[in-house]
Amino acid sequence: MKILVIEDNESVCSMLEMFFSKEGYEGVFIHNGIEGFERFNKEKWDLIIVDWMLPGMEGVTLCRKIRELSSVPIIMLTAKDSESDQVLGLEMGADDYVTKPFSPLTLMARIKAVTRRFQPVADQDSEQDFVRSEFFKVSKEKREAYYMESLITNLTPKEFDLLYYFVKNPRQVFSREQLLDRVWGYQFYGDERTVDVHIKRLRKKVGTASQPFIHTVWGIGYKFDESVNADEE
Structure with missing residues (x-):
């Protein structure tokens, strides 16, 4: 390395x-x-x-x-x-x-x-490697994410991990503490605002004002929902 x-x-x-x-x-x-x-x-x-x-x-x-x-x-x-x-x-x-x-x-x-979390795994060519939603498909093994079949090229490692976890678990509500535990996966010497910062950046890269995909659930945390009428921040 x-x-x-x-x-x-x-x-x-x-x-x-x-x-x-x-x-x-x-x-x-x-x-x-x-x-x-x-x-x-x-x-x-x-x-x-x-x-x-x-x-x-x-x-x-x-x-x-x-x-x-x-x-x-x-x-x-x-x-x-x-x-x-x-x-x-x-x-x-x-x-x-x-x-x-x-x-x-x-x-x-x-x-x-x-x-x-950043290193791709070679020789993983099957479409079965991807988790899919209506608009996205994401491969943890290949470290590739697509929106409407177009490769998303500007994600940081943590932004990618967040997107993968959300697409894999649609419409489920997660607290900031849960996301730190399940996405960061190790003891993080900061606070839960780390999640807010990364989600703010991710929203700018994969969503729009009218369809942010990642929604704030007030008093709890966040959820990934591609429905147009999903509760928005």
């Missing part, structure tokens, strides 16, 4: 380099936001790790610029631990958020969890 780390703390980079070596990961370390964005554009990456506070370009700006061009998984590292900062990082396109100081083992677990 090829990982681009954009982090200006050399001790953090040295620590990550050691753990990457043990895991067999190829890590490239850049210490400036502008230079990191330039390096991102030159090569294909399996994962991007971005520090919030960077010289040249702030991590949240860098995250947003990367997300405009690619759905590559992004993990944000930061000493900022307020709820508003976490939400901002997620809104800018990060798939996960790790607060400093952090355990390297925790970060390795996050890396594996994020990339596991």
Whole structure:
């Protein structure tokens, strides 16, 4: 796995380099936001790790610029631990958020969890691989999602996982806590607003104002319903 780390703390980079070596990961370390964005554009990456506070370009700006061009998984590292900062990082396109100081083992677990959901499985060509609804078909094995037979190309890994889960479970109402447990699938060091941020982004990509597909059920959570007359937010 090829990982681009954009982090200006050399001790953090040295620590990550050691753990990457043990895991067999190829890590490239850049210490400036502008230079990191330039390096991102030159090569294909399996994962991007971005520090919030960077010289040249702030991590949240860098995250947003990367997300405009690619759905590559992004993990944000930061000493900022307020709820508003976490939400901002997620809104800018990060798939996960790790607060400093952090355990390297925790970060390795996050890396594996994020990339596991992004990696396609080869040689799965049957149409039976897809779960289907009236407008969508989604393959968890191929990591492919289609709307009206057109491939959706701009989903982040977590947005894809949410869409898959919703299409597989139509018209069922899920709380934010249930979605965190069943879609994220591991202990998330944030809060339930993480779900709100990802659903807001997903709605913009797969729905319209008149037909959002993912509906808010007030006081409970969310449901996926393709009916035109479904309760809307």
